[in-house]
Amino acid sequence: MPDIAPLVRNGVSIDDTFAEAFDMRGTALILTAPTLRWARIAAVSMTGFATSIIGCGVEAGIDTELAPEATPDGRPGVRVLLFAGSTEELQKQVVNRVGQCVLTSPGSACYAGIGGTERLKLGDGLRYFADGWQISKRLPDRHIWRMPVMDGEFVCEGTTGLTTGAVGGGNLILMARSSEAALFAAEAAAEAIAAVPDAIAPFPGGIVRSGSKVGSKYKGMFASTNHLYCPTLRGAVPESELGPEIASVLELVIDGLTPDAVANAMRAGLGAIAAVGPERGACRVGAGNYGGKLGRHHYHLHALAPGGGR
Amino acid sequence: MTALRFVLRGAPDQRLDLSPLTPDGLAGLGLAAIAALPLQTGRHRVTVGDVFHVHPGDVAHIVIEGGSDRFDHVGEAMTSGVLEVEGDAGQQAGRLMAGGMLTIRGSSGGWAASGLRGGRVEILGDAGGFLGGPLSGERTGMRGGIVLVHGKAGARAADRLRRGLVIIEGDAGEHAGSGMVAGTLVVCGAAGALPGILMRRGTIVLGHPAELAPSFVVSGGAPLVFSGLLARAVAPVSEAAAGCVRQATARYAGDTAVSGKGEIFVAG
Structure with missing residues (x-):
């Protein structure tokens, strides 16, 4: 338990600690379809199995849904964000995921969701699927590839933007008196986070139940269960945080x-x-860090607390 | 700051080369130096001062008051700024422009916007033949930029278009888009015979059905996603052209006499 008295907001105790986050490469895509339902299906499919770069290569999620007037082709759309540790990995994941999950989705189209001079291949890497029938079209505001497919044409912008200023690993650890209360509070937090532009919570429903620490007692394991926050280990682990x-x-x-x-x-x-x-939700909130030695972005909970910190 | 104005003294008695009168060509010159610039294309020396009253102003914004179909090479090789002609222009207006905006409030002769690389050429009247096209011996026509003709265009508009957008809000002569390599041509009015003949790639949008070469083949309806994108891209330049794109229902692929990767959309 922290030594310093916590900040309390509406009965919820906020630890005097910080989340330690890391530099990442990030990009955004806009997926459109004849209906919002099919834009969502394409987005869910391409951001599936993308919870952590540890095992998935990329962290991805839906940023926001877009009305027809906010998309390049005037159809309903979804903006997705993808993050990886290196430009090379992000490039590989973007082309693979768009190729397997968006190109294949009925009526879909794919556009850059972020600007910038640094670019990642999008249609430029997928056009060969059209086997020579691809059409390059340079419009005043974008360069697109048109690829004949069985339901018509897959339209895909040539490139999308890349930012090297993305951040991954911001976190909140919420602690509750019951699993129901923990989930209720986490769902409320995930919903609030989902409404924030340019940010995603990539785990299932935005929530992680198996927080991890770096390393393991087993050789070859890069991450293992965060035993300090496991309630069932509270008695067995003297240094438990709970x-x-x-x-x-x-x-x-x-x-x-x-x-x-x-x-x-x-x-x-x-x-x-x-x-x-605390009655229906979490009674305490903390955050994960590595002592500030690994990531250069430190998000202090007290500075972010409702009503300002001290 | 007001525009630099050239007011026509009287109808010129020979064809004139107005290519020096661009923001790039006049940058850094005083009024006397500008008035002394030669414009003749024949044996008799003619200077700017002989043809125009010159009124000082911002060299980045030039207005030529009084046009003539003998004013050739207006705005040639411009890279920036604004050039307006309050009347007609002759041959090759806007040829090889790379930037800026040329507006001709009358009609232009042949080869307007020939070899355009960037910028925008707007002709409020009619355009002559080979709009945007190459001169003899050149392999490609326009390589970028936007051309908007509010009136009619002569034969072989957008000939060998390589990149860029050509919009003709009125009728087009025969063989519009002949030999197109890529790019986009929109003809809102009636197109003459055989549009797109020998086109290799690129997109032609016709506001009305036209006589196509038999080497064009029916290939289904207009693709809705691309049509939507194209209409949105064209709308800021010409709402009439955007309307044609939105109304396109039929798609023809061709010219199969060459590579056949071009397309003609026809509004229903």
Whole structure:
């Protein structure tokens, strides 16, 4: 338990600690379809199995849904964000995922969702699927590839933007007196984070139940269970972070295209957790860090707390 | 700052080369130096001062008051700024322009916007033949930029178009888009015979059905996603052209006499 007295908001105790986050490469895509339902299907498919770069190569999620007037082709759309540790890995994942999950989705089209001079191949890497029938079209505001497919044409922008200023690993660890309360508060936080532009929570439903620490007692394991936050190990682990009242812990992990986007998402999540209160939700909120030695982005919970910190 | 104005003294008695009168060509020159610039294309020396009253102003914005179909090479090789002609222009207006905006409030002669690389050429009247096209011996025509003709265009508009957008809000002569390599041509009015003949790639949008070469083949309806993108891209230049794109229902592929990767959309 932290030595310094916690900040309390609406009965929820906020630890005097910080989330330690890392530089990442990030990009955004806009997927459109004849209906929002099919744009969502394409987006869910391409951001599937993309919770952590540890095992998935990329962290991805839906940023926001877009009305027809906000998309390049005037159809309903979804903006997705993808993050990876290197440009090469992000490039590989973008082409693979668009090729397997968006190109294949009925009526879909794919466009850059972020600008910038640094670019990742999109249609430029997928055009060969058209086997020589691809059409390059340079419009005043974008360069597209048109690829004949069985339901008509797959339109895909040539490139999308890349940002090297993205941040991954913002987090909130919420602790509750029951698993139901923990999930209720986590769902409220995930919903609030989902509304923040340029940020995603890539885990299932935005929530992680198996927070990890770096390393393991087993050779070859890069990450293992965060035993300090496991309620069932409270008695067995003397240095456990959990007090006797805590029965369940859930984590929210946040990636953003900018450091500010991550801060805004954490602020929104903290606000939602505090608004739920300790009776129905979490009684305490902490954050994961490595002592500040690994990641250069430190998000102090007290500075992000509702109503300002001290 | 007001525009630099050239007011026509009287109808010229020979064809004139107005290519020096661009923001690039006049940058850094005083009024006396500008008035002394030669414009003749024949044996008799004619200077700017002989043809125009010159009124000082911003060299980045030039207005030629009073046009003539003997004013050739207006705005040639411009890279920036604005050039307006309050009347007609002769041959090769806007040829090889790379940027800026040329507006001709009358009609232009042949080869307007020939070899255009960038910028925008707008002709409020009619355009002559080979709009945007190459001169003899050149392999490609326009390589970028936007051309908008509010009136009619002569034969072989957008000949060998390589890149860029050509919009003709009125009728087009025969063989519009002949030998197109890529790019986009929109003809809102009636197109003459055999549009797109020998086109290799690129997109032609016709506001009305036209006599196509038999080497064009029916290939289904207009693709909705691309049509939507094209209409949105064209709308800021010409709402009439955007309307044609939105109304396109039929698609023809061709010219199969060559590579056959071009397309003609026809509004229903």
